[in-house]
Amino acid sequence: xxxxxxxxxxxxxxxxxxxxxxxxxxxxxxxxxxxxxxxxxxxxxxxxxxxxxxxxxxxxxxxxxxxxxxxxxxxxxxxxxxxxxxxxxxxxxxxxxxxxxxxxxxxxxxxxxxxxxxxxxxxxxxxxxxxxxxxxxxxxxxxxxxxxxxxxxxxxxxxxxxxxxxxxxxxxxxxxxxxxxxxxxxxxxxxxxxxxxxxxxxxxxxxxxxxxxxxxxxxxxxxxxxxxxxxxxxxxxxxxxxxxxxxxxxxxxxxxxxxxxxxxxxxxxxxxxxxxxxxxxxxxxxxxxxxxxxxxxxxxxxxxxxxxxxxxxxxxxxxxxxxxxxxxxxxxxxxxxxxxxxxxxxxxxxxxxxxxxxxxxxxxxxxxxxxxxxxxxxxxxxxxxxxxxxxxxxxxxxxxxxxxxxxxxxxxxxxxxxxxxxxxxxxxxxxxxxxxxxxxxxxxxxxxxxxxxxxxxxxxxxxxxxxxxxxxxxxxxxxxxxxxxxxxxxxxxxxxxxxxxxxxxxxxxxxxxxxxxxxxxxxxxxxxxxxxxxxxxxxxxxxxxxxxxxxxxxxxxxxxxxxxxxxxxxxxxxxxxxxxxxxxxxxxxxxxxxxxxxxxxxxxxxxxxxx
DNA sequence: ACCTCGACTTGATAACAATAGT
DNA sequence: ACTATTGTTATCAAGTCGAGGT
Numbered sequence: 011x012x013x014x015x016x017x018x019x020x021x022x023x024x025x026x027x028x029x030x031x032x033x034x035x036x037x038x039x040x041x042x043x044x045x046x047x048x049x050x051x052x053x054x055x056x057x058x059x060x061x062x063x064x065x066x067x068x069x070x071x072x073x074x075x076x077x078x079x080x081x082x083x084x085x086x087x088x089x090x091x092x093x094x095x096x097x098x099x100x101x102x103x104x105x106x107x108x109x110x111x112x113x114x115x116x117x118x119x120x121x122x123x124x125x126x127x128x129x130x131x132x133x134x135x136x137x138x139x140x141x142x143x144x145x146x147x148x149x150x151x152x153x154x155x156x157x158x159x160x161x162x163x164x165x166x167x168x169x170x171x172x173x174x175x176x177x178x179x180x181x182x183x184x185x186x187x188x189x190x191x192x193x194x195x196x197x198x199x200x201x202x203x204x205x206x207x208x209x210x211x212x213x214x215x216x217x218x219x220x221x222x223x224x225x226x227x228x229x230x231x232x233x234x235x236x237x238x239x240x241x242x243x244x245x246x247x248x249x250x251x252x253x254x255x256x257x258x259x260x261x262x263x264x265x266x267x268x269x270x271x272x273x274x275x276x277x278x279x280x281x282x283x284x285x286x287x288x289x290x291x292x293x294x295x296x297x298x299x300x301x302x303x304x305x306x307x308x309x310x311x312x313x314x315x316x317x318x319x320x321x322x323x324x325x326x327x328x329x330x331x332x333x334x335x336x337x338x339x340x341x342x343x344x345x346x347x348x349x350x351x352x353x354x355x356x357x358x359x360x361x362x363x364x365x366x367x368x369x370x371x372x373x374x375x376x377x378x379x380x381x382x383x384x385x386x387x388x389x390x391x392x393x394x395x396x397x398x399x400x401x402x403x404x405x406x407x408x409x410x411x412x413x414x415x416x417x418x419x420x421x422x423x424x425x426x427x428x429x430x431x432x433x434x435x436x437x438x439x440x441x442x443x444x445x446x447x448x449x450x451x452x453x454x455x456x457x458x459x460x461x462x463x464x465x466x467x468x469x470x471x472x473x474x475x476x477x478x479x480x481x482x483x484x485x486x487x488x489x490x491x492x493x494x495x496x497x498x499x500x501x502x503x504x505x506x507x508x509x510x511x512x513x514x515x516x517x518x519x520x521x522x523x524x525x526x527x528x529x530x531x532x533x534x535x536x537x538x539x540x541x542x543x544x545x546x547x548x549x550x551x552x553x554x555x556x557x558x559x560x561x562x563x564x565x566x567x568x569x570x571x572x573x574x575x576x577x578x579x580x581x582x583x584x585x586x587x588x589x590x591x592x593x594x595x596x597x598x599x600x601x602x603x604x605x606x607x608x609x610x611x612x613x614x615x616x617x618x619x620x621x
Numbered sequence: 622a623c624c625t626c627g628a629c630t631t632g633a634t635a636a637c638a639a640t641a642g643t
Numbered sequence: 644a645c646t647a648t649t650g651t652t653a654t655c656a657a658g659t660c661g662a663g664g665t
Binding site for chain 3: 192193195197202203204205208262264266329330331332334338339341343366367368369406407410421422423
């Protein structure tokens with residue numbers, strides 16, 4: 011195999027995209043130049059993941075250090091033993107978030123808190139309602155502020171320590187090559203933050219002991235030393251799996267792993283394989299579509315359901331939708347859709363409304379093929395009612411079995427990759443061939459947006475409304491919009507009641523403010539660009555005069571130095587039409603509001619503590 | 622033919638670092 | 644130079660899917 015010295019970043023800039031991706035292996039700074047390993051040219055047999063494997067094992071979180079701050083029970087300070095204090099502190103830390111507003115979260119937390127209290131022989135704390143965690147919360151806030159105020163040297167020291175840890179645990183030797191390890195830290199204890207209506211949210215996630223951990227490592231390799239006084243649960247040498255360590259999580263009985271990083275050869279190879287599979291589907295998609303379209307009218311219900319599901323997965327990029335257990339949030343995918351998740355509106359509109367992965371709402375009104383509409387109507391026919399499976403004769407297992415008979419290795423998720431990639435490519439084809447960098451970026455972002463729409467990817471405005479926040483929000487608005495003092499006198503009033511409604515109203519107001527700012531920014535840039543153009547033209551006309559020439563020869567004039575950056579950016583700026591500005595604003599609206607506000611609030615909190 | 626378990630990917634989001642703006 | 648904004652990386656919950664047991 012031809013080997014080549016890895017090249018510098020500057021050289022990479024001149025190379026084709028493929029090469030740049032290949033060169034993306036990063037060795038720590040100051041590393042010796044290593045010979046490049048072209049994993050993407052390696053054969054794709056991945057049943058054996060490695061021949062030799064050496065690593066430093068997982069890194070455990072530091073033991074809990076008590077702070078001694080007392081919480082209150084029924085108005086009285088209570089002394090807590092170490093373990094109880096730790097759990098109380100987990101809860102205190104998120105006091106202002108709306109995890110605490112969630113009844114399930116509170117109850118699960120308190121149940122586990124009481125268990126720990128019992129072990130610590132504490133029989134004072136009995137009712138959640140009498141608990142007051144705010145002293146601990148306040149303490150944590152102060153600690154946070156202190157951390158921010160650390161000196162540069164202290165911050166550097168912390169950074170260096172982190173780097174030396176990373177040097178030890180962040181790398182492994184896979185077949186003798188140095189590769190990056192991903193999540194080498196054992197997950198620290200805390201309160202399980204299940205998403206959506208997870209029945210176990212708030213449950214105490216216990217500290218993982220080395221005795222629960224299995225190490226997977228090469229036979230020849232030195233076995234990493236477990237923490238003092240501890241032993242590994244098990245040490246194995248299985249080259250058929252890629253993980254370095256594993257343990258079982260006490261909350262869901264889920265198995266957790268330590269894997270290599272996303273940019274490692276192993277992950278790279280399987281990623282490549284995934285996309286190659288999606289490309290392969292392109293060759294078969296016509297045949298597969300013809301086949302399931304024919305099956306839409308099959309006599310056998312199971313086959314009809316399968317065909318209909320395939321249509322939805324293909325057309326809407328729905329997830330396969332495995333069955334879920336009792337102890338999980340009630341979310342669905344294609345195969346697990348229920349009666350209540352779709353509404354049929356003749357002649358052929360289907361309204362999807364359900365919670366998908368991460369309890370993110372999928373809402374879509376779509377026109378479907380007439381036969382699909384007919385089928386869905388049949389699948390909803392009585393005696394079916396709310397709570398019943400729409401595809402009652404279909405499981406993901408059966409679906410995938412059929413898919414792999416149509417094309418080797420084909421499963422439901424391949425359609426998502428395929429359709430996302432296809433959409434992305436189609437959208438990129440609209441890039442202006444000789445457009446500016448700005449225009450190209452715009453096209454790229456638009457393509458990404460289209461994929462996000464297809465796959466229903468959405469980042470939500472973070473929840474977690476703080477009680478204190480409302481007050482701060484009001485202060486903030488007054489600070490930013492001084493004229494509101496007159497027009498909105500109620501903002502000056504003392505807050506008596508922290509109603510959710512009030513919070514969202516103030517937030518909306520802030521969002522409007524943000525959007526106005528954004529629009530002004532765009533318009534100003536447009537203006538600047540227009541002016542610059544005019545200036546350019548006029549300066550070109552008078553360029554002949556000697557003084558002008560001399561001035562330009564004087565390297566850069568002062569104000570040119572100052573506006574250098576701005577100018578550079580303006581060079582790429584495309585003058586937007588009113589409609590484009592409108593579109594950009596609409597896009598901005600989705601993300602405007604909370605994130606920038608949150609930081610401002612944090613700053614104000616800091617000012618408060620430091621003044 | 623189910624059902625559970627194990628391994629791995631996916632995706633939201635929180636935390637941090639880099640860059641732009643004043 | 645200091646701070647606001649934006650981009651990147653780390654974290655971890657929540658999916659997918661095949662294998663192997665009953």
